[in-house]
Amino acid sequence: MAENTSSPEGAESGKKEHVQQWLQSSCTVSQQYMDLSNNEDVVGTHPYSGPKEDKLVREKRAESPTCLSVKSDNSMDRPVNFSRGRGTRDGADSPSYLSMKSDRTMDLHEGVKRSDTTVLSIGGVHAVPAEHHRQNRVDEVNKFPEKIEDWSKEQVKKWLISSLKLPEVAEKLYDQEVSGACLVILELKDLTYLGVTFGPAKQIIINVEMLRNDLEYEGCGMRSPMSDLSTRIHEGLRLKDESDSVMKPQEETLFDDSVKSMSMAPSLRSSWTSVEELRYSDSDIASPFQLPMADPIGLCGNVEDAARKGETFDNFGTAHNLVKQISTTRSFDKNDPAFTYTQNDFLPAEASPSNLIDPVHEYKLLPDTEEASVKEIMDQFKQFVFCFSAACMNSRTNGTIHFGVLGGPGLRHGQVVGQKIPSLNIYTEEFDLHLKQHFGENSNIARACIRPPKFFQVQRLGGVSSDKWVIEVDVVPTYSQIQEKIFYTSIKSEQNGKECITECLFLRQGPKSINILADDNPRNLQEKLRSLTEEVKSWSLARKSKEESNCQQPIQNHQGQRLKQLITHGRDTLENALQVIVVTNKCHPSQLEYLGFMKEIKLFAVLEFDPESEVNGTCRFYRKDRIANLHYPRMYNTNDSVSTVIGRLNLFKQTSWVFCNGRANEDSETDKPFSTSDWLKKRAGEISDMISFLCNPDVLSKDRLLVVFMLHSGVTDISSPILETFCAIYRTLEGEDNMLCICKDTNVFSQWREMINTRCKVDITSRCIYELSLNEIDCTIRKMKEPQTRSSRRYLPSSGSSSVLLSKRDEELMTVLDILCENECENTEIETKDTFEEFQTNVEKDFYRGGQVRWWNFYFSEQPGCLPFIRRDKYEDLHNLITPTGRYTSPCVIINLFHPPGCGGTTLAMHVLWNLRRKFRCAVLKNTMAQNNEIAVQVTHLLTCGNETQSTPVLLLVDNWEDVEDLQRCILSAANERKKPDTLMVIILNCERSQDPAERSRNSRLDTVYITNKLSTKEQRFFEVKLKELKGHHEKPETFYAFMIMTNNFSEKYIENIVCNTLKDLDTSRKEGQLLSLLSLLNTYVNGSYMSLSLCEEFVGIRNALWGKETLEDKMNPYSTLLIQFNTEEHGTYRAVRFLHPMIASNCLKVLNKTYGLQLGEITTNMLHCDLMYKSGMGKDILVQNIQSMLITRQRKELGDDRDTLFSPLIEDIQTEEGTSQIKEVLVKATQRFDKNATVPQALARHFYLKEKDFESALHWAKDAQQKRYNSYIADTLGQVYKSHLKNDIEHAEELTPEGLDKCLKLAFKAIRAFKDSQELAKKDDSTDSLDLPNRKRQRTYNTSGYVGEMEVSIIILDIIKDIPFFHNSEEHQRDRMLQFLKNNLSVSDFHEPSNSTNDKFIAVLSHHEKFLVSLKTRLKEIFSFFENYFTYFKPRSIEKETAEDRNKRKVSEHFKKYMHIFCASGEERDSERLRKPKLSLRQEIEEQRSYLEQKRADSFAGLLQCLNEKSGSQMEFIFKKWEFIFHNLTRIPMADRINFILANIVLHSIKPNSTMLRRYEELVSLLNEALQEEGTHSNWTELYYLSMLLMWPRKDNMLESTTTFKNIGTYVTSTKKSFHRRFSHMFPAKSCIAHFYLGKSRGLRRIVHKGQFDLCLNKEGSHKQASYKDRYPHPHQ
Secondary structure, three states: OHHHHOOOOOHHHOOHHHHHHHHHHHOOOOHHHHHHHHHOOOOOOOOOOOOOOOHHHHHHHHHOOOOOOOOOHHHHOOOOOOOOOOOOOOOOOOOOEEEEOOOOOOOOOOOOOOOOOOEEEEOOEEEOOHHHHHHHHHHHOOOOOOOHHHOOHHHHHHHHHHOOOOHHHHHHHHHOOOOHHHHOOOOHHHHHHOOOOHHHHHHHHHHHHHHHHHHHHHHHOOOOOOOHHHHHHHHHOOOOOHHHHHHOHHHHOHHHHHHOOOOHHHHHHHHHHHHHHHHOOOOOOOOOOEEEOOOHHHHOOOHHHHHHOOOOOHHHOOHHHOEEEEOOOOOOOOOOOOOOEEOOOEOOOOOOOOOOOOOEEEEEOOOOOOOOOHHHHHHHHHHHHHHHHHHHHHHOOOEEEEEOEOOOOOOOOOEEOOEOOOOHHHHHHHHHHHHHHHHHHHHHHHHHHEOOOEEEEEEOOOOOEEEEEEEEEEEOOOHHHHOOOOOOEEEEEEEOOEEEEEEEOEEEEOOEEEEHHHOOOHHHHHHHHHHHHHHHHHHHHHHHHHHHHHOOOOOOOOHHHHHHHHHHOOOOOEOOOOEEEEEEOOOOHHHHHHHOHHHHOOEEEEEEOOOOHHHHOHHHHHHOOOOEEEEOHHHHOOOOOHHHHHHHHOOOOOEEEEEOOOOOOOOOHHHOOOOHHHHHHHOHHHHHHHHHHHOOOOOOOHHHEEEEEEEOOOOOOOOOHHHHHHHHHHHHOOOOOOEEEEEOOHHHHHHHHHHHHHHHOOOOHHHEEOOOOHHHHHHHHHHHEOOOOOOOOEEEEOHHHOEEEEOHHHHHHOOOEEEEOOOOOOOOOHHHOOOHHHHHHHHHHHHHHOOOOOHHHHHHHOOOOOOOOOOOOOHHHHHHHHOOOOOOOOOEEEEEEEEOOOOOHHHHHHHHHHHOOOOOEEEEEOOOOOOHHHHHHHHHHHHHOOOOOOOOOEEEEEEOOOOHHHHHHHHHHHHHHOOOOOOOOEEEEEEEEOOOHHHHHHHOOOEEEEOOOOOOHHHHHHHHHHHHHHHHHOOOHHHOHHHHHHHOOOOHHHHHHHHHHHOOOOOOOOHHHHHHHHHHHHHHHOOOOOEEHHHHHHHOOOOOHHHOOOOHHHHOOOHHHHEEEEEEOOOOOEEEEEEOOHHHHHHHHHHHHHOOOOOHHHHHHHHHHOHHHHOOOOOHHHHHHHHHHHHHOOOOHHHOOOOOOOOOHHHHHHHHHHOHHHHHHHHHHHHHHOOOOOHHHHHHHHHHHHHHOOHHHHHHHHHHHHHHOOOHHHHHHHHHHHHHHHHHHHHHOOOOOHHHHHHHHHHHHHHHHHHHHHHHHHOOOOOOOOOOOOOOOOOOOOOOHHHHHHHHHHHHHHHHHHOOOOOOOOOHHHHHHHHHHHOOOOOHHHHOOOOOHHHHHHHHHHHHOHHHHHOHHHHHHHHHHHHHHHHHHEEEOOOHHHHHHHHHHHHHHHHHHHHHHHHOOOHHHHHHHHHHOOOOOHHHHHHHHHHHHHHOOOOOHHHHHHHHHHOOHHHHHHHHHHHHHHHHHOOOOOHHHHHHHHHHHHHHHHHOOOOOOOOOHHHHHHHHHHHHHHHOOOOOOHHHHHHHHHHHOOOOOOOOOOOHHHHOHHHHHHHHHHHHHHHHHHHOOOEEEOOOEEEOOOOHHHHEEEHHHHHHHHHHOOOOOOHHHHOOOOOOOO
């Protein structure tokens, strides 16, 4: 029979005529379907793909003794040679084939023999392992892109021709430009619309789906830790063919069983039994989730038969031990809408009833709407459901039938495929409508036992949703409902074209349901029915017993208590200081409402494994109310410093939501979801690096870290990305102590525990929560939260005395601002707790001991029975400045409050903010490292928050912000961008520390208030009264030392007594004494410094501080009374320690020195030796920066310090007390500690050349700094070493010798080379002095020290040259010869005198350095020109920098005078020269005019602009005559001269408008237009384009409309900006431009108004401060 049913030769080629022949000869098929197959081009690759298979064909096939099932022709490809991975096709009778003959018992008729080609033949149809087909399909497209979506239309065409043999269809689709992206979304109706007949269309649809699965399989591999080879063998053993499983669920239908002979059941049962025995025969399987794969031999016969015949199975030897991951099903009889299945996962095998309570499972796959009509699908669904239900009810066993899961024999048994369903409701409606029809009078009982259909979505790998579902129906035949009844069902069928109803009686037998009424033998049937009655009674009693035993009292769990312990780290509440990282997979939308706790706690980061989370998952839910930044793991993996990454990603300020497997809605392929295998290859490393960063002690302290795994679905893949993430965290944190795993249910927990036990060999049970619902977890965590000290709804003042709500999202957007609301501290959660009184006591105690004032302090002072908060005398002054009676002078004003450290300046400012919170939107700048642009954006957002149409004034408090004027400019710029009205918007209250606040206030040009560390009599009385109140509420208020210091009016004696008494028994050799010394040193020399609490605890040897067994306060007692702990927000919130008051810290140093002999140098050396202080940990970066600052940061008066120092105050004090040798020791040790830092060796170099005059050592350390980081400041230090060496040699030289001259010139050359490097580096290096405080916000500067240094060295060399013997005399011609030599007009060889050997030696030295010497004049001219532009075009961005700039101006002016004295003749000398040579050549005349202009500083554009403020009318006319002479007498006028001549006219007109020497306006325009046409629009002559704006700016009545410049003025404006940017952009961060002219309404030159006139008008209008004062400077050369 096998021969009769084999396909005809050539059938596999796909020819239609061969299919027709086979259908006629092998199958009983009606002519109707023969015609259909012919018309629809049904070919060999898809003869049974049609949706409406003839019922008769199916019945005949089922009954045929020669055919267990008829497979599609895909199964007739060449078999696989399992030895070589490939086989050859032989005849059906080949002995190498395994043939299943016609015997219904399906015993092996022929033995299995060893061969290179082993193939299973079932009923003559060769079943070739699907791995072979899959590999062939993949090999055919191995040169194509990995995804079909990426194929071109040419590649689609090639595939259709080569793989599917459809050339005509290929041409059609090619003409329609069908690419791969189109191909995968084509449906059957689309292809038929394009003219493709049904057969080929169906073939394309199926093959595309199969190929997509194959390619996905190739990319993913089997999800197990086995090798790829084992995986391929494992998968290769399947008998699967995609289309077979999809298209033939009828083969396993209950309906077919009902119409078969009853004798078929035993043989089927025998077959399945052997399969199950093989399936569960492996005793080595440890995990319940890893079941052995079925041996393929067992699918077709008994392996023992083959073994008895001596057959061996080397080719299958490894297959039996291979395993696949088995996923769990949904919890039985529970409605879990959040449950999902993963495509291609495997469910447990179908099995016989066991204990009646554990459900049996049956798997079915319905056709989709393209393969059958909706009615046919529903008919199959109803029959499957009700027959299975009846079988379970009669067998008294629970059960679940699953649709969308592959059933039947084969290695794909239990594989989740999913169903495309037209509508969810239609299944439920059909179920309800036809239940009575099937069960008749027992329908009510059936309805009570059979649950309605449930639908569960199928996800693709990676968590991406698909359009497929699994439909499940649970059957629960409780004893109380069914008693001892037997349930018959009625099945509709069709016989001879007529519909008939067949009564059936189904039972569960093995893994299937059988109809016992199908037995044709009446005697057998009666016997079975009689025995069934007795069996049902037995089963019912067993069911009743099982139900009763399961109804016992459930075991009480303690998961709630465990959750509290794990989430709080063993504390009473979930503290805000805890940093939480959540790792989560996909959460079902129905469960999102129970994730509210995520919005309530402070999340540091979320590691998201749901690619759709932003679209419809947890991320979207969270971002509705909170801010979360979307990140990818690679963003954490850079070479940047920790602080740089934290700043760039905004960590600690806003939650970081990291998509660990990409985002489904991402356009970039790089960030799309990956399969598991691709993820392991391409992303696992990124995840590991990211976790290493996050768990770095410099980022997150392990003591304050909690990692929460939220497992919403099971993890069954040993290579799952979320499991890999767990392992990475487990390795990094060295265990699971910081982890909490929240599992959706016990099934998810069991899988998770097994996986972790397999990977990490650890039992995770004690860290897991799995018996609580998500709702219970949500409520428990919310309840454990620390009581909130802020109002749940916070309000801001708005227009018209109204209020607006400040949302959490808005507040989180403003990360750098601490916003003070109208209802601050009102209606808070903490007020309702029993602990509120304790909270109030602690807040007051903390403040009066020396902590930062909190808004609560002001709030408590306003409560009934409390004394009001102490108002300082300057309170009213500050309040009045902020709220003046008149108008403000600017939309953004600055008010300075100068105060010494520790005298209550910041408290005073916050007191004013508190009382103005209902008038202004008040905020405190809390991030000292924020950029001004970032602050400005957030301040402007605060202006309009809650009311976009109108802004409400903002009062912003900044503490010691040294770039406050730049902040003001940024705020104005940001407001202009948002088009806000030009009204008052922002008041910046700048609290600035100063040792001499009164002096700073006097010198400030801004509105200022200052307080000192001396109280008035009135203030002292307030403090005395407050002390009495404190004594009534607190124990020992006399230990509130910060308050007591102020009460005692900052008495040094009082502070000294406190410190001496506290430290009287100090042991400096113990850790406690050492910590006190280090902290006192740091707090004395660095304002605002501190150490982290964890560092201090580790330093003194405290262990397990997290669990509170020992505290630092106890360990440091009694010295802890001088210290205070507080929260700091540098890289997140953590506890820190400092002294109560700066004066206490400085007095501690004095006591340590006088009483215990600890000097500053020794303490500093101890600090540098202490490795623990530089170990990774929270706050390490800021501590290291503070230590470096203490060693290297100089003080400068212009920056608010009380003195100017050459070195840091610490180094200066060490030198005063211990000498220079100790400084050298300290700094050398610092270079060893900070071996990569360039500023420490730079400071050491400065020490050697300034203090010890050891230039060799200075040069060594300067070059050491240069190697580590070469910026303009270090280059300047290198130049200063050479310059100091040069000056030192000159000072100590008795007379100038040739050797001395040579050494000086060499030093000068090296110095100038270093200074030139400094000039170039200044254009591109950071705009912060390398010796400035690294962690403070410094004012931006442009380093001009390189120009100053080169200028000074050049002047020194010129002074030396004058002292050379043959130049050093009073004869005028000798001086002329020197000048001619320096001007490169005379060679040094001309000085040779044969009789003077000494002069020859000098000449030889000069000759060697001639090129260097003749460049000095030119370079000096360039330097003076640079400074002229620098001082004229720009002004400092801050008032304080003007003092430093004035010093440079004076220095430049002095050197310019020396330069002019050397190179320019005086007026008397020129007159004398005139008398001797009355007739000068024209060239000499022009040079003389130029020399005069240079001397008067009017030879350049910037110099002429300075004439506006410095020259009178007559002086300017004389200068103009010189320019006119030059202009008229040059045959070819240089561009600079033309520009300067035009400007000279403008300047003369501005100073003396009626001068007769002025050129006409039209003539100037003509000259300018000619120059513009010559230069074009890409020149660097910024001044030329500037003149075009002055002279040719359009007017409505402009008479020059025909000129090119007038028409193209916009182009020249752009050219001005671009050329100015090219020349001066490196100065922009430190300087702002000065406007020298304004355009009025007049015509011609009268339209140009110079700034001095404009300022004069403002002054006449009564401005209280001259507006011009800020922009008018002394000339640099004065």
